[in-house]
Amino acid sequence: MIEVGTVIPERVFKIDRATLKKYADASGDQNPIHQNEEFAKSVGLPDVIAHGMFTMALVGKFATDWAGGSGTIKEYSTRFTKPVVVPANKSVDLIVSGVVGEILPSGLVRLDLTATSDGQKVLGMARAIVDVNGKSK
Amino acid sequence: MINPDSIGRSFAANEAVTITQSQIDAFAAAIGESDTSIAPPTFAIRISLEQSQNFLTSSEVGVKWDRIVHGDQKFEIKKPLKAGDQVLCTSVIENYKQMAGNEFITARSDLAVNGELAVSAWSTLVVRA
Numbered sequence: 001m002i003e004v005g006t007v008i009p010e011r012v013f014k015i016d017r018a019t020l021k022k023y024a025d026a027s028g029d030q031n032p033i034h035q036n037e038e039f040a041k042s043v044g045l046p047d048v049i050a051h052g053m054f055t056m057a058l059v060g061k062f063a064t065d066w067a068g069g070s071g072t073i074k075e076y077s078t079r080f081t082k083p084v085v086v087p088a089n090k091s092v093d094l095i096v097s098g099v100v101g102e103i104l105p106s107g108l109v110r111l112d113l114t115a116t117s118d119g120q121k122v123l124g125m126a127r128a129i130v131d132v133n134g135k136s137k
Numbered sequence: 138m139i140n141p142d143s144i145g146r147s148f149a150a151n152e153a154v155t156i157t158q159s160q161i162d163a164f165a166a167a168i169g170e171s172d173t174s175i176a177p178p179t180f181a182i183r184i185s186l187e188q189s190q191n192f193l194t195s196s197e198v199g200v201k202w203d204r205i206v207h208g209d210q211k212f213e214i215k216k217p218l219k220a221g222d223q224v225l226c227t228s229v230i231e232n233y234k235q236m237a238g239n240e241f242i243t244a245r246s247d248l249a250v251n252g253e254l255a256v257s258a259w260s261t262l263v264v265r266a
Contacts, residue, residue, distance in 0.1 A: 013169075019167070022163075022166070022167045023167040023168070025163065025167075026160075026163040026164040026166070026167040027164065027167070027182065027183055028183050028187065029186070052207045052210070053179060053182050053186075053207070053210065054167075054168075056179055056210060057167075057168045057177060057178075057179045058168055058169075060168075060177065060178045060179050061168050061169060061170055061177070064177075064178065069172060070170055070172050070175060070177050070178060070217070071175050071217045073178040073212075073214060074213070074214055075211070075212065075213050075214070076178055076179070076211070076212045076214075077209065077210065077211035077212070077259075078209060078210060078211075079208065079209040080206075080207055080208060080209065080210070124209075
């Protein structure tokens with residue numbers, strides 16, 4: 001039974017430099033702040049940071065896996081509040097969780113999503129509106 | 138600062154972009170998605186952000202792309218994109234404000250397939266002072 005307050009179990013996505021390279025190639029976003037440590041530091045960042053859109057994509061995957069597939073999402077929005085810092089030679093955890101925030105009159109479900117890395121919330125007001133009709137009960 | 142005359146003006150791509158299966162496969166693989174029959178929800182950014190970059194950095198608007206930080210992002214998906222779709226993208230600066238010397242530009246991109254709106258994407262881009 002899905003109701004306001006239903007919690008989606010937390011999940012951890014691992015991000016490292018190799019996953020960033022893969023996302024850069026797949027998305028076409030080759031901004032060096034996501035790959036080149038020297039460049040990232042030269043523009044005042046602590047280290048290489050993940051693409052905000054990569055974080056958004058992973059959180060979207062979390063939402064659509066719960067809702068029943070990647071075609072279930074009707075609206076999806078977020079603010080990028082803090083960067084996910086990705087040092088060399090190690091992977092960082094992106095911890096994602098969610099809760100049903102509202103059931104709309106149309107039957108669509110609004111998920112309120114949270115993503116943290118290194119103890120910091122990296123997304124603000126992350127919300128997905130999903131169609132749960134195809135969800136396995 | 139951007140050319141104020143550009144706010145609210147529509148910029149249409151010169152030609153449609155065709156989505157290939159290998160683009161969807163690569164994007165899905167990068168985020169761990171196994172269903173490649175449709176494009177993942179945020180795949181549209183590939184098209185919308187490139188289009189935004191093209192028009193925002195044109196001499197008519199005048200944004201310096203290396204000053205840009207992505208502030209927020211929204212998608213409305215009427216119909217998921219899939220391989221073979223020919224996407225025509227039209228963009229407009231829907232909102233513009235200045236705060237503490239930074240510029241906040243909200244660019245909306247409408248991605249149409251066969252003349253029908255499939256995905257709308259809003260990107261708020263912050264041009265740092």
